[in-house]
Amino acid sequence: MNVNSLLQSFQHFGVNLGLSRIVDLLAKLGNPHHQVPIIHVAGTNGKGSVCAYLSAVLTEAGYKTGRYTSPHLVDWTERICVNEQPIDSNKLCELILQVQAAINPEEESPTQFEVITAAAWLYFAQQQVDIAVIEVGLGGRLDATNVCDNPLVTVLTSISREHWQQLGPTVAHIAREKAGIIKPGCPAVVGSLPVDAQEVVKSRILELQCPIFTPQPSRQINQNWAEYQKIESSEFIKYPLTLQGQIQLHNSALALAALEILQKQNWQISEEAIIQGMGKTKWPGRMQWITWKSHKLLIDGAHNPASATVLRNYVDTLNTKNITWVMGMLATKDHGEIFQELLKPGDKLYLVPVPDSNSADLAELAKLATSICPDLKFCNTSPDVFSALDAAFTTTDNQVVLCGSLYLIGHFLAFLSESGCPGL
Numbered sequence: 001m002n003v004n005s006l007l008q009s010f011q012h013f014g015v016n017l018g019l020s021r022i023v024d025l026l027a028k029l030g031n032p033h034h035q036v037p038i039i040h041v042a043g044t045n046g047k048g049s050v051c052a053y054l055s056a057v058l059t060e061a062g063y064k065t066g067r068y069t070s071p072h073l074v075d076w077t078e079r080i081c082v083n084e085q086p087i088d089s090n091k092l093c094e095l096i097l098q099v100q101a102a103i104n105p106e107e108e109s110p111t112q113f114e115v116i117t118a119a120a121w122l123y124f125a126q127q128q129v130d131i132a133v134i135e136v137g138l139g140g141r142l143d144a145t146n147v148c149d150n151p152l153v154t155v156l157t158s159i160s161r162e163h164w165q166q167l168g169p170t171v172a173h174i175a176r177e178k179a180g181i182i183k184p185g186c187p188a189v190v191g192s193l194p195v196d197a198q199e200v201v202k203s204r205i206l207e208l209q210c211p212i213f214t215p216q217p218s219r220q221i222n223q224n225w226a227e228y229q230k231i232e233s234s235e236f237i238k239y240p241l242t243l244q245g246q247i248q249l250h251n252s253a254l255a256l257a258a259l260e261i262l263q264k265q266n267w268q269i270s271e272e273a274i275i276q277g278m279g280k281t282k283w284p285g286r287m288q289w290i291t292w293k294s295h296k297l298l299i300d301g302a303h304n305p306a307s308a309t310v311l312r313n314y315v316d317t318l319n320t321k322n323i324t325w326v327m328g329m330l331a332t333k334d335h336g337e338i339f340q341e342l343l344k345p346g347d348k349l350y351l352v353p354v355p356d357s358n359s360a361d362l363a364e365l366a367k368l369a370t371s372i373c374p375d376l377k378f379c380n381t382s383p384d385v386f387s388a389l390d391a392a393f394t395t396t397d398n399q400v401v402l403c404g405s406l407y408l409i410g411h412f413l414a415f416l417s418e419s420g421c422p423g424l
Contacts, residue, residue, distance in 0.1 A: 003076040003089055010112035017142035021110045025118050026147060030104040033147050035043040036066065039258055040148065042178045043157030043191065044138040045307045046251040049243055049283045050157055053255035054133045057277030059083045061269045066124040066132030066279030068145070070113070072284045073410035074417055080120045084129050087314045093120040113137050117144040131267075141180020150321045152265060153258045154181050155189045157251065159197040160306040175200040184208045189215065189257045191250055214353035215257040217249040228256045239269060244287035252278065282383075285409040287314060290416070295393045299413075301406035305334055308341035311403060320399040322377070327365075327404035328354040335360060335368055338404070341367040345375030348396055350388040352381070354408045385412055 001272050041047045055067040072078040077086040099118045105142040124132045136143045160174045175197035182188050188210045205212045218226040302311040353359040362381040382388035390399045
């Protein structure tokens, strides 16, 4: 028995937002979520890296720290960690069986995400974690993670137009859903938001009488270090910044603001723990440099226009004139807007399918890309990511970037892991 086969039966229930099923399920399991103090993190982009920073620092501070994130890149066990260590696969199977046993076959079945979320709560309760960092799966208000009435801190990283099929057509609709994790009186750390989203979030915060904190982005000191100004003082803290891209000055500041709030709640988090923890933070598949067949390759899961902008801004800081993109995208994404953010005249583009997913039609993507950026040096389709990478490195001296979908990045990293690639 493995995790994939256990979860397979729940896959066809798809995305079905709502809290009634998860609340009932957790009640049958003894309400494990009531035993775990949490930091709850939502947002369109940046929430994963904020969770990574928080988890690394809290672990360094000596707290037994749970972390629940999604999706995974290679293995389901990545989603549920304690002190930065993924759950053992046999233990995860045990927990899923325990969750399955609590499901009433006469009632509406929980979704796959609800089952794995319930398993995470169970694990954290059984492990008696001191604190857990919980990432929202989709939206916020009706997400399966949104079952705690009194989080220590909530964090809203960013809001842009994604998953509009489930969350609503405008940024304001999406903001309303994401702001649903904010709870009465609980401190909220809020990142830089579009005006429409700001209004919605501020209205929610006012209504619930929450202390709100909007930290300034940290300042880059040199290539590897940044400086953060504390929320309510003129004091600064210098810390190593291990994750790449300008956006991490925003994301790391949000994490540090949340930690500052915990300090005010008498959590013992020293400056040394912050510096050490920030320096140990890892978040694979996002602006990650690896070696592929002796070539330097940048991989990034940029899968929406906002993350595409961040990626383009980063590659523009590299000493390379043009980029060769190897991209695969899901059919549900904003292909045109992503191309508009990424592609520039003189770039090369290889389009590949995303395996085992609802992949976009490659011929349609190629047509769209060349209409949006007619001055591409060329635009080709390839049957798979590996042949595309081989062709890209054979035909170009450009920097090659693999991006477009976290599922594609996960497929690629799984191959590297299985083949024992030294580039990881």
